[in-house]
Amino acid sequence: MIKLSYRPEIDGLRAISVIAVILYHLQISFDDFKLFSGGFLGVDIFFVISGYLITSLILKEIDIEGNFSLINFYKRRSKRILPALFGMIFISIFFAWNYLTPNSFIEYSKSIISSVFFFSNYFFYFEGLEYNAENSLLKPLLHTWSLAVEEQFYIFFPILLILVNKFFNKKFFYFFLILFILSFFVSFVTTAQNSVFSFFSTFSRGWEFIAGSFLAYKETKNKKFNLINSNYSSFLGLLLILFSLFYFNNNTIHPSIFTLIPIFGTVLIIGSTDSNNFINKILSNFIFVKIGLVSYSLYLWHFPVLAFARNRGKSLSDFDKLELIGLTIVLSLLSYYLIEKPFRKKINFKFFLTLIILFSVFFTSLNYFSIKTKGFENRLHVFLKNTQRVLLEDSMKDKDGRCFDRVKNFCNFDHDSKKNVFLVGDSHMEVLSENLYEKVKLKKLNYISMNRGTCIYLPNFKKINKIDNQESQNCTLKSKKLIEETINNKPGSIIIVGGNFEKHFIQTNNDWKYENNFNIEPLNGFISSIKKLLDNNYKIILIYPIPGPDFHVIKRLMQEIPKTTFDASKYLSKNPLTFNLSNYQKDNKNIIDLFDELNHQNLVKIYPEKIFCDKEKDICFTHNDKSIYYSDEQHLAQTGVEMLVEKIEEEMNKLLIN
Secondary structure (H helix, E strand, O other): OOOOOOOHHHHHHHHHHHHHHHHHHHOOEEOOEEOOOOHHHHHHHHHHHHHHHHHHHHHHHHHHHOOOOHHHHHHHHHHHHHHHHHHHHHHHHHHHHHHOOHHHHHHHHHHHHHHHOOOHHHHHHHOOOOOOOHHHHHOOOOOHHHHHHHHHHHHHHHHHHHHHHHHOOOOHHHHHHHHHHHHHHHHHHHHHHOHHHHHHOHHHHHHHHHHHHHHHHHHHHHOOOOOOOHHHHHHHHHHHHHHHHHHOOOOOOOOOHHHHHHHHHHHHHHHOOOOOOHHHHHHOOHHHHHHHHOHHHHHHHHHHHHHHHHOOOOOOOHHHHHHHHHHHHHHHHHHHHHHHHHHHHOOOHHHHHHHHHHHHHHHHHHHHHHHHOOOOHHHOOHHHHHHHHOOHHHHOEEOOEEOOOOOOOOEEEOOOOOOEEEEEEOHHHHOOHHHHHHHHHHOOOEEEEEEEOOEOOOOOOEEEEOOOOOEOOOOOHHHHHHHHHHHHOOOOOEEEEOOOHHHHHHOOOOOEEEEOOOOOOHHHHHHHHHHHHHHOOOEEEEEOOOOOOOOOHHHHHHHHOOOOOOOHHHHHHHOOOEEEHHHHHHHOHHHHHHHHHOOOOOEEEEOHHHHHEEOOOOEEEOEOOOOEOEOOOOOEOHHHHHHHHHHHHHHHHHHHHO
16 A cells, blocks of 8 residues: 655645634634634645645546555445544534534435535535525534535545546646646536535536646656745745635635636645745744644534534533533544544444444434434423424425425415405515414415515515525516516505514625615615505505524523423513513614605504513513423514514404405
8 A cells, every 4th residue: 555755734724724614614713803704714725735635646646556456445444434424423423412402403414414425515405595594503424514515525536547547648647637628617617506516516616636636646756846846835825815714704705716826825835845935934833733633533423512512502602612612622532543543444434334333324214213313302391392392484485385485375375355465575584474374264265375485575686695685586587577577466455564674674694685677775775665556556564674683592491491391381480581672773773764664544563572571571482381482583473473463463354344
């Protein structure tokens, strides 16, 4: 078996990469400056290093031994990657058991299967997840997407090399060049069309591995590779990497032509093989090297540790983050010395393979029983079980499936009435849909549900991704026009309008924005749309912003209700979980002020804060002694829905009389 000459500066480069990734996921900020805002690029640096090392190994085996054993290669890779990965997943199950809600546990168990069989990059994409979105930080195994990409490269790239060596007379340079150009072209086109898919796709990332392969080819054939003086090239390389890590952010189009900056920087450092140059000496420093040696375990453990901590339902303080870093380091060292090193050097392959098969069977069984038992929901206190079981946005259905997120048509429940009731908004309104329909049905009115996730009632505005300027598929101008046309075809209707207005109109940290052709602010555009409906004799029930806590209610209660408590109602009566009313009013002040200015005989206003909050005490309640009002940090649970719908029905009856 061929062994590569050890290059400590590459471990130093690994150290920079993993530190950048960890700090990025920690979300450490100083005022408005986010430390390592481009830390996600650490993964791209890993890809270049992997391409370089793997290609070096393969080419040297071909040149020196005249043959390359694919089986031995796969054995070495599997012993390098699988033990620590399986160990992390196995231990993480105990954390998941304590911190994940049943619905989240089902998704988590599915992600285990995708991680074990190395297709998690596509699994998370088809789950509709964006890597840098806020909810992505709650997915314990999201980071395994990059391992899946690496493994897919390890599986298929050596086969291509063998074929090129056999049939094309070792035309490796042209092989690398063509692959690089093709992959970069695919990356460029795919990012322009679908940036999320491009982020997770192996095909969009292949050129980063190939960049490292170029270096390996040049080094194997020409012994050394320096574009310019070694000191200058490595210094420039480090400068390009640091620039990318500090100045790239979530709004940077990636992977794209901009990604060439850190990739080229990595190439310059690895290509500078002079161990005496200044940068290489820094990277070969004892501390950097030691961090680099355990970088794989650090990468494996940091994300689930942070994700499970965030899944407790509380925001992380700086001290919390410091503690979690300490825990990550301890777990990583244990993983490295007790799992990584022994399996790579001491454990024979038969024993290793037996363990892998047994664990794979166990993980598959866990996924099966997780689905069968609804996420092992008996883990929850009975007080919580029924609250989390139903996803209210999925419960409203007609013959064509669920009503939520329809873009080509809408759920129309026709009762041959001359009067129509529309419910229009985002997921905050959709959770009301089924309960509201039961009230409308009793009155034998027609009912049309027109709600879409993170898409507010806002005619003539399109929602676009800030990164690639692509129009959101469920919030296009065309879909908005369809809503407007459907309403216009039913004059005199009652229209119930609401949503997460703060997120749509106030928050600036979203990955998307609304645009129109008239340079009108979205909030002013919304007010104008409501006025237009009122002037056209529609009757509007306007629901003010629903107060929401800054924590996940069920997750908090999972941790706070003692497992031994038989009477949870009594416990919660003495220990109510509340949040501050004035904070809600402050965050939504601009919206509330503009809503307050709206006045019309056909307009009815509903104030959710009067339902869920106590103004004198300046608090809002997340539950009573029998039920929970919220299913997470934003959406209402069944009891909260019933309370709000009761008020809507009361106001609707007044409009029907007039």
